[in-house]
Amino acid sequence: MGTVPLLTDEEASAEALAVFDDIRATRGTDFINNFWRALAHDPATLKATWERLKVVMAPGALDPLVKEMLYIAVSTANGCEYCVHSHTAAARAKGMSPEMHGELLAVIGMAAQTNALVTAMQVETDEVFRA
């Protein structure tokens, strides 16, 4: 179990349930994943997080699949097991092919490697990059 229990629909407050309803309507599914059931202990944070997430992950200048892959990249670098699993599932649902997944992993690995090399060598930023 986590540091807070997961709230069922029956245990959630009216404010939390209203967020669950919007999640269900937005995603077109009855399923509420554990992250939201955990956050439901603090309805204000639940609501603020969901409402911002809905805006941030919506189609815009970047398409939703690219956004899911970016989410996987950040979650991997931050070592968040849950987030890697949930956003990999979401990316697949949005069309990520095995080839795209393979390339995503290769970029993540490459970036982690050169990040470490740069930090170990303390390379100074080229002036041209700051322009």
Added chain:
Amino acid sequence: MGTVPLLTDEEASAEALAVFDDIRATRGTDFINNFWRALAHDPATLKATWERLKVVMAPGALDPLVKEMLYIAVSTANGCEYCVHSHTAAARAKGMSPEMHGELLAVIGMAAQTNALVTAMQVETDEVFRA
């Protein structure tokens, strides 16, 4: 200065210069950024890193601009100042608009936030995400 000096073309070994030549030819520019000049102290690592990077960042199932944005996402989460600067410059050169940059930053911030919330609550991964 970093933990290793940056090698000029005159100071670099023949093996390192051959890598510089390939970087120049591949990128269509005479400019060699500091990362490669620092790595030139270890020509074998320079060569292995460049040759892998060239493959990983090439067009494929994901386009090069998406790959640059993924690189920025990882570099941000890893706190690599040089890498954030160099890959933001590269993403711009490949067509990242201010709107795309804004959305990229919003996703990175959102992911960092929910990564932290998930970790603090130690949310268990939903079975459906593991399928």
Added chain:
Amino acid sequence: MGTVPLLTDEEASAEALAVFDDIRATRGTDFINNFWRALAHDPATLKATWERLKVVMAPGALDPLVKEMLYIAVSTANGCEYCVHSHTAAARAKGMSPEMHGELLAVIGMAAQTNALVTAMQVETDEVFRA
């Protein structure tokens, strides 16, 4: 199992047992949690770690509950599952209410988000903050 087995009282050395005794006396409980049983393989590190922890977490200019919440914040950012669990339990034992926990999580999430935004934008530190 971890990378070292957990030592029972019977398996622990005399030096490790003396630390266990002090943990028990200081905390007023017979329970020794797994961290100390794992560290018992290296009695010198066990002793140094416990003795410093006892001083650092004692009441002072900051009260012990605030210190536990700071510990949760650092452990979350470092992605330490065990530490998040153990210090959340400790904070609750010292009086952390659900409301305090909710606000703690909100601050942790907010900080993670703005840390990422700042790093992605490479914002220069205002002179006034360095004074």
Added chain:
Amino acid sequence: MGTVPLLTDEEASAEALAVFDDIRATRGTDFINNFWRALAHDPATLKATWERLKVVMAPGALDPLVKEMLYIAVSTANGCEYCVHSHTAAARAKGMSPEMHGELLAVIGMAAQTNALVTAMQVETDEVFRA
């Protein structure tokens, strides 16, 4: 310079200026720090971030000084130079004494150390902490 320039009041959009005005009114100062001037390139993210920050950092079950110290703890673990500077300044302005600062640093250092020890030993979470 960062990856985005800092916008002056003259350069900021009307939507961004409205946020600057609220920051000024809330904090009782004309000063707008660089984080907000950088974020002003994306007024929607600027507004969402500021409005959530204002709520999260307000007095509640935890007092604002404790929240600033939590922010320092997370920012340190995430390696955000700007954030460490800005929130240390904010904590001082809210009454953090040198003794409190010293204890804050000691807890941050202690947590980082035991986080690493736990991870290196892969200690299993005690059942009692999950209850």
Added chain:
Amino acid sequence: MGTVPLLTDEEASAEALAVFDDIRATRGTDFINNFWRALAHDPATLKATWERLKVVMAPGALDPLVKEMLYIAVSTANGCEYCVHSHTAAARAKGMSPEMHGELLAVIGMAAQTNALVTAMQVETDEVFRA
């Protein structure tokens, strides 16, 4: 289960099997650990990763046991459970004694602690270290 299934020898492609064969020959064992079975979904990354790893971890100016301990140190700081387990097992197989393991952990913990203290105090680098 992970975000990709683990491929058996029967499921792996010919290109992946060729890498498995080289791992087996190099290590003198029939055992292929899960990391390689997961990577086998992307034979090009599997091959590139293995071939570079084989070179990097080979005896050179540093002996293979020191390299395994360095690997544990990085994996701990990055919070990679699998990597801590696999490289601790590898270090033991290469002769890491309990005393060496204890000192390794003590250095890792010490470094994590002073890294955090330095970051929280934002200590400027002494000029003499940059020479």
Added chain:
Amino acid sequence: MGTVPLLTDEEASAEALAVFDDIRATRGTDFINNFWRALAHDPATLKATWERLKVVMAPGALDPLVKEMLYIAVSTANGCEYCVHSHTAAARAKGMSPEMHGELLAVIGMAAQTNALVTAMQVETDEVFRA
């Protein structure tokens, strides 16, 4: 400037000066680097940190040069600029050759890369590694 000023010998307390004296005697140099001058604001933490560091970094089952390289590895993964610089200087003073430095960097980069790949794939730990 950092979040605390650096104390000169004249500004340091008697307790802090006694630690400075021991650092000078132990290292055989009059030079006190900035980390200790910053920590001098909190003589108790200064003393506890130095006394533990002195023990941890002393010759033992691992030689001091290996310990410095482990310190560089952790500091790189944690993104601590000061620590990377100071421990690279210390490793050189203890005999790290350019070849050793090159191999150290290659291992750090390799580990960072495979840590990321493992986390992105969420590879389950092989049972044999837990034995």
